[in-house]
Amino acid sequence: MVKICCIGAGYVGGPTMAVIALKCPKIEVVVVDISVPRITAWNSDQLPIYEPGLDDVVKQCRGKNLFFSTDVETHVREADIVFVSVNTPTKTRGLGAGKAADLTYWESAARMIADVSKSDKIVVEKSTVPVKTAEAIEKILTHNSKGINFQILSNPEFLAEGTAIEDLFKPDRVLIGGRETPGGQKAIEALKDVYVHWVPEANIITTNLWSAELSKLAANAFLAQRISSVNAMSALCEATGANVSQVAYAVGKDSRIGPKFLNASVGFGGSCFQKDILNLVYICECNGLPEVAEYWKQVIKINDYQKSRFVNRVVASMFNTVSNKKVAILGFAFKKDTGDTRETPAIDVCKGLLGDKAKLSIYDPQVQEDQIQRDLAMKQFDWDHPLHLQPMSPTTMKQQVTVTWDAYAATKDAHAVCILTEWDEFKTLDYQKIYDNMQKPAFLFDGRSVVDADKLREIGFIVYSIGKPLDAWL
Numbered sequence: 001m002v003k004i005c006c007i008g009a010g011y012v013g014g015p016t017m018a019v020i021a022l023k024c025p026k027i028e029v030v031v032v033d034i035s036v037p038r039i040t041a042w043n044s045d046q047l048p049i050y051e052p053g054l055d056d057v058v059k060q061c062r063g064k065n066l067f068f069s070t071d072v073e074t075h076v077r078e079a080d081i082v083f084v085s086v087n088t089p090t091k092t093r094g095l096g097a098g099k100a101a102d103l104t105y106w107e108s109a110a111r112m113i114a115d116v117s118k119s120d121k122i123v124v125e126k127s128t129v130p131v132k133t134a135e136a137i138e139k140i141l142t143h144n145s146k147g148i149n150f151q152i153l154s155n156p157e158f159l160a161e162g163t164a165i166e167d168l169f170k171p172d173r174v175l176i177g178g179r180e181t182p183g184g185q186k187a188i189e190a191l192k193d194v195y196v197h198w199v200p201e202a203n204i205i206t207t208n209l210w211s212a213e214l215s216k217l218a219a220n221a222f223l224a225q226r227i228s229s230v231n232a233m234s235a236l237c238e239a240t241g242a243n244v245s246q247v248a249y250a251v252g253k254d255s256r257i258g259p260k261f262l263n264a265s266v267g268f269g270g271s272c273f274q275k276d277i278l279n280l281v282y283i284c285e286c287n288g289l290p291e292v293a294e295y296w297k298q299v300i301k302i303n304d305y306q307k308s309r310f311v312n313r314v315v316a317s318m319f320n321t322v323s324n325k326k327v328a329i330l331g332f333a334f335k336k337d338t339g340d341t342r343e344t345p346a347i348d349v350c351k352g353l354l355g356d357k358a359k360l361s362i363y364d365p366q367v368q369e370d371q372i373q374r375d376l377a378m379k380q381f382d383w384d385h386p387l388h389l390q391p392m393s394p395t396t397m398k399q400q401v402t403v404t405w406d407a408y409a410a411t412k413d414a415h416a417v418c419i420l421t422e423w424d425e426f427k428t429l430d431y432q433k434i435y436d437n438m439q440k441p442a443f444l445f446d447g448r449s450v451v452d453a454d455k456l457r458e459i460g461f462i463v464y465s466i467g468k469p470l471d472a473w474l
């Protein structure tokens with residue numbers, strides 16, 4: 001029986017391995033992590049991450065051919081294929097701080113693999129890494145290998161949170177990069193043999209190592225670039241009376257452009273886009289390509305601009321001050337159907353409003369209060385480390401921030417409502433009831449095109465919806 005071990009039981013390692021276990025009942029899959037609470041949660045009824053469909057998959061194979069363990073070394077030693085899916089955060093200090101990927105966790109995983117291995121292994125990069133990381137990993141493994149043969153493959157993951165299980169069941173493609181040597185090609189075939197259990201062979205792309213590593217960064221850069229492009233247009237729409245939804249629809253109808261990833265928003269969030277583009281920018285700079293670096297940096301700059309533009313709109317509309325005013329925040333996760341708050345635009349918007357002394361009342365169906373308090377107190381990039389290694393929050397915002405159990409409690413007596421995540425339930429709220437319980441004038445700032453602005457205006461709200469024609473008030 002082939003044994004797979006995955007180092008890192010996070011948003012990628014957990015769901016990816018659960019799906020491999022489900023689709024390949026003859027393969028034993030063990031997911032290991034240094035975080036004891038994470039592994040305990042994976043072994044309980046309350047999984048550590050919220051992802052539609054995940055509970056079901058885990059329930060079907062946990063204890064049969066899917067296991068979660070903190071005994072990292074034993075399972076790595078016994079495995080034929082070792083996936084590495086650990087954090088690759090943005091460096092916060094030293095060379096490349098604020099841009100380069102911090103490969104501390106990756107390197108320590110590689111050293112541990114070399115230390116404990118007693119048989120040949122295929123080591124698979126699942127984490128998103130800078131192009132050429134495989135070369136460094138190869139050096140670490142081969143210099144410590146005691147005659148063991150390691151083949152490194154790059155097999156980046158393209159799942160999006162909120163749809164992870166769907167994406168894993170039916171991936172647009174699986175990408176496997178390896179060395180162009182007989183050993184490298186054999187390793188590629190071995191990993192392909194895993195995926196062909198459920199992915200059509202035509203959708204499994206094989207490339208050299210560097211193409212696979214770079215394709216992951218490139219895909220995220222292209223996706224994020226579309227959002228920044230449409231968000232840049234949203235500012236121009238507001239200035240001219242055009243409607244960004246109509247513009248995006250008309251543009252996306254061109255089959256060369258396509259309709260996806262053209263929704264204007266308060267900005268993109270999530271653990272990947274910003275980190276991976278900063279990483280790409282750094283790689284371009286290191287390769288003497290400042291113009292290329294500057295081009296991609298602009299995607300981040302527009303994203304920052306979009307978030308601060310939103311805050312400025314809120315403050316400017318409310319007589320230039322939100323000091324001591326209650327502002328309800330509906331949605332804190334970086335997108336719907338996840339409880340993940342990593343790099344959520346809500347953090348920057350909330351921090352902006354707190355800077356102007358607003359009192360925030362926050363509701364999100366999947367995010368707990370201590371997570372929100374931690375996010376608002378934490379410094380940029382500090383979140384992307386194993387839980388027990390994250391710096392302690394210096395302060396909490398308990399004076400200025402309350403977290404409520406529903407949208408009605410959050411909006412009661414508020415001067416304004418900001419919608420920051422597109423949760424479906426925000427579409428069907430009783431906005432008449434919300435309006436009746438708010439201070440007047442009642443403002444609603446929709447950062448996700450969730451509400452029907454005209455209907456809300458009929459109720460009496462002053463509505464701002466990103467990229468849409470503005471109310472006379474605004």
Ligand SMILES: NC(=O)c1ccc[n+]([C@@H]2O[C@H](COP(=O)([O-])OP(=O)(O)OC[C@H]3O[C@@H](n4cnc5c(N)ncnc54)[C@H](O)[C@@H]3O)[C@@H](O)[C@H]2O)c1
Pocket residue numbers: 007008009010011012013032033034035038072085086087088105106108109126127128129157158159160161271272384385386387
């Ligand atoms: N989240 C996504 O949607 C997504 C999608 C594609 C790729 N990625 C990439 O995948 C990687 C992992 O992302 P994630 O979202 O799963 O992160 P995560 O923080 O949810 O999980 C990483 C896990 O690795 C563990 N870990 C760190 N060092 C370890 C070590 N030495 N030994 C054992 N365990 C260790 C941590 O405790 C943590 O549980 C990153 O490189 C990310 O860029 C993420």
Ligand SMILES: O=c1ccn([C@@H]2O[C@H](COP(=O)(O)OP(=O)(O)O[C@H]3O[C@H](CO)[C@@H](O)[C@H](O)[C@H]3O)[C@@H](O)[C@H]2O)c(=O)[nH]1
Pocket residue numbers: 128157158159160161162220223227260261262263264265266267268269270271272273334335
């Ligand atoms: O038209 C759009 C589409 C998305 N977003 C925002 O963009 C962010 C990212 O969304 P999405 O890409 O759906 O989620 P992620 O889980 O971050 O997935 C991205 O990042 C992963 C990590 O690398 C990749 O694997 C995925 O392919 C890639 O889509 C979220 O804040 C969304 O609200 C928009 O503002 N407008």
